[in-house]
Amino acid sequence: xxxxxxxxxxxxxxxxxxxxxxxxxxxxxxxxxxxxx
Numbered sequence: 001x002x003x004x005x006x007x008x009x010x011x012x013x014x015x016x017x018x019x020x021x022x023x024x025x026x027x028x029x030x031x032x033x034x035x036x037x
């Protein structure tokens with residue numbers, strides 16, 4: 001049971017940076033559009 005819990009945490013850790021990166025890229029994309037517009 002303990003091992004399974006740790007494995008789940010590892011999965012969340014690896015997917016967290018990806019969502020952060022996606023958020024950062026989308027934010028930058030929006031800023032660029034505002035500048036061009």
